[in-house]
Amino acid sequence: MSASKHIVVVGAGLIGLSCALGLRQRGCRVTLVEQGSRPEVTAEPGLRVSALNHASRTLLQELGVWQQLPLQRLGPYTGMQVWENNSFADIAFHAEQIGTDDLGAIVENQVLEQALWDAAEQAGVTIIANTKVQQWQQDHQGATLQLADQQLQGDYVIAADGVRSQLRSWAELPVTFWDYEQRGLVAVIASELPHQGVARQAFLPTGPLALLPLADPHLCSMVWSCDEDLAQELLQLQQTQPEQFQRRLQVASNGILGNLTVDSAVASFPLQMQYAQQWVHERLILVGDAAHSIHPLAGQGANLGFADVAVLIEAFTATEQRQLNRALQAYQRERKAAALTMIAAMEAFKRGFGTSQPLLQLLRGVGFTLANKTPPLKRWLTKVALGEV
Numbered sequence: 001m002s003a004s005k006h007i008v009v010v011g012a013g014l015i016g017l018s019c020a021l022g023l024r025q026r027g028c029r030v031t032l033v034e035q036g037s038r039p040e041v042t043a044e045p046g047l048r049v050s051a052l053n054h055a056s057r058t059l060l061q062e063l064g065v066w067q068q069l070p071l072q073r074l075g076p077y078t079g080m081q082v083w084e085n086n087s088f089a090d091i092a093f094h095a096e097q098i099g100t101d102d103l104g105a106i107v108e109n110q111v112l113e114q115a116l117w118d119a120a121e122q123a124g125v126t127i128i129a130n131t132k133v134q135q136w137q138q139d140h141q142g143a144t145l146q147l148a149d150q151q152l153q154g155d156y157v158i159a160a161d162g163v164r165s166q167l168r169s170w171a172e173l174p175v176t177f178w179d180y181e182q183r184g185l186v187a188v189i190a191s192e193l194p195h196q197g198v199a200r201q202a203f204l205p206t207g208p209l210a211l212l213p214l215a216d217p218h219l220c221s222m223v224w225s226c227d228e229d230l231a232q233e234l235l236q237l238q239q240t241q242p243e244q245f246q247r248r249l250q251v252a253s254n255g256i257l258g259n260l261t262v263d264s265a266v267a268s269f270p271l272q273m274q275y276a277q278q279w280v281h282e283r284l285i286l287v288g289d290a291a292h293s294i295h296p297l298a299g300q301g302a303n304l305g306f307a308d309v310a311v312l313i314e315a316f317t318a319t320e321q322r323q324l325n326r327a328l329q330a331y332q333r334e335r336k337a338a339a340l341t342m343i344a345a346m347e348a349f350k351r352g353f354g355t356s357q358p359l360l361q362l363l364r365g366v367g368f369t370l371a372n373k374t375p376p377l378k379r380w381l382t383k384v385a386l387g388e389v
Helices: 014-025 054-062 109-123 166-170 228-240 242-252 301-315 321-353 358-372 375-385
Strands: 006-010 029-033 049-052 074-077 079-084 090-094 104-108 126-128 135-139 142-146 151-154 156-159 175-191 198-204 207-213 219-227 260-262 267-276 284-286
Touching: 006 014, 006 142, 006 151, 014 029, 014 054, 014 109, 014 301, 029 151, 049 054, 049 109, 049 301, 054 104, 054 301, 074 207, 104 109, 109 126, 142 156, 156 166, 175 207, 175 228, 219 228, 219 242, 228 242, 242 260, 267 321, 301 321
Parallel strands: 006 029, 006 156, 029 126, 079 198, 156 284
Antiparallel strands: 049 104, 074 104, 079 090, 135 142, 142 151, 175 219, 175 260, 175 267, 198 207, 207 219
16 A cells, blocks of 8 residues: 555655655655755764664664765764763763673764765655745645645655644644753864763753764764853853863863863754644654654654654555554554653653752762662663663
């Protein structure tokens, strides 16, 4: 039945591209609508990266894309270190503890997006670039999308158009939302000491700081989450007194990588949480950030989206309409539950580490020490991070 279905995917980010490619490989006729153009890869590392776990990598391997990524732009990490600056809380994970070569890989979004775009074109996905959807309507049999110069008819429309999904808004699907009143600062950081393939995250009183290892042993991707006022102060500092910004960053990271130098522009984005209360509505299906977005402190946003894709493209292998309807409802139940679980976990982490009360600091330290010294618990936590639980 999939071969007879025309699926229109709106949004050509990581999730929309992988969804379009996966559906095409399963025999669907797929049109991808994107308001931008084919992504270009710069010679320098990009500011936007994703920490992909094993489950996401497996999906990309099945799509035939992972094998096409240039090794010199991949940053496999074999360890993770998490600590709290104002207490003795510290925990470390290593790939060898669970018998794997690595715990995942840091991938530049621009590199992966270009590889997915090219693979989708080669697979026969019709890509309509530099075009916005201007109007949309649906009924129980299909959907119509009005573009600037043409009209598309689809059996299903997949909204992969991001956090501010226009399709979700037009469908009037309710969204639960809250603003953390924080910003994430991102930049490429050059370090005096090699990162040794370890992803590091420090919990500060003002928010978490992540240093994610890139392919170059002396380059990391920084994600520094902090309140709006501090974020603006740091951005201003980087513009007027960059050496002071670098000093603040070095102190925040406990000097774990020695002297740090900002090797790119510093950008920022607002930190918000949201999830749609309905993911499947007649012939509209939400996926990725259009369905959910979470705090970046654990780097699980892209992995959640790729997990959506894996379940959704499998649903379209159904051989008859009634079976497909059931599969799409199962997609909604399974992936919505997974997203809500991750949102709850991230909120617990944020609240748990967002206070400097001495008793809670002590409890966090005891908890980290217990986990660090309990191999079965540590292995389980590692497998959760890898998407294997």
